[in-house]
Amino acid sequence: MNAKITFPDLVDLVAESTRSNRRVSELFLKELFATISQALIDGDNVTVKGLGTFRLARVAARDIVSVNTGERTQVPSHNKLVFEPDKKLAAELNQPFAQFETIELDDDITDEMLGAEEQQPQADVLTEPEENAETDVEAPAVDLPSAEAAVAPPPFRPAPVMMSAQHAEPEHEPEPVVVPEPEPEPEPEPDPVVEPEPEPEPEPEPEPIMVQEPESAPAQADVYETAQNLRRATFKGFLMGAASMLVLSLLVWWLAGTRSGQNSDALAAGADTVAQQQEEVDLTAASLETSEKAEAQAATPAPVAQVTDTVSPTNYLTKMAVKHYGRQEFWVYIYEENKDRIDNPNAVPPGTVLVIPPAGKYGIDATDKQSVDQAKKKSFELFSRFN
């Protein structure tokens, strides 16, 4: 994610996938770029199958006026390199947003309403990227029997339901991602890995292994469908249950991800039939425990709730602002709250968990123009500092 691949890395990657040695791959790549460059210098277009077309475009001469001195100079006519990605490749990359189409807005939609209008597609946007980004979440969901989607009783909703809760959340309440402080401790270390299992799940063992694996494309489609179903189910009833389960499963995954990363591996590797029974017993106990907690939580939402959100390549500050406050301008306050964790608001590393301040703390009100303007002003200040 957002990694910078240098030329030596590229050489390695190509060598690896062709099972040839580095030397061959390096010579080839050097020659490839030299050949493309030379062809372009000769005025030729170059098409690489599956990648795209490099071509030259003529830029006409134009006058420019220096802002400082008012001096007029002319930029001579020159060539510019244009790259057009291959259609198939472009569609593939845009896959997370592929379901959206350009919408014509009605004349009677005011700017005020646009805030809400913008929120709608973004809430949907969140569904896809999560599948792409959070491997931890979706891998178990792949196993999810679809029947569960239909029934989905709140007490036994495991990790996969997390998705539904997250999907539902932008439309409903701004603060379902409630993380009560004392919660993480009572959970035993190795349990979090298995605990999110639904009790009736026939095979809990493969799960921890899958956690580490990227999903396949069809599986993704399934997940999406399941997620849709789940969303509908959530709409109907168990909002509270879902929200609280989300909290628990978030915690669990968080624990599994950070503290017992190695544990999960070891567990997965050593998982055999002997361990299975033992674990199933643990599992039952754990999920019962969880359900009790969930209900307790649903009944009395923690008063000192702290809302958090995790940065991913598709869930960044402005998206969070829209999700939690209704307008993207308010990202500045999320930044403000998490200053110590964010170096540059334009490049927050994915996986960073941010605290979403309560709207009252900074006087955030999406319907109040003054509040929005203030946020905008603040964002300009920040921009001038970082850009």
Added chain:
Amino acid sequence: MDNKELVNRISSKLGRNKTDVKKLLDAFVAVVRTRSSELDSIAVPGFGTFETRKRAERITVMPGTGKRLLVPPRVVLSFKVSNVLKNKLK
């Protein structure tokens, strides 16, 4: 210059057969493909950088009719040419 000719030229310069070169080229494209779908950027010195960028959703106005359109967000593969090559091409 199309893909075939590119392969021909490289293979004649390197003295390797076309199938090998084609395999390497396909591998390179596959690497770019998988990496850019993970939002990584690939920098080639003296040539340029392949980078995946997010384009935010926006509202445009059709000049003819004045209708407002909400354009959805997109992820695009962009290529930024290196200064060396850019100046050579000018």
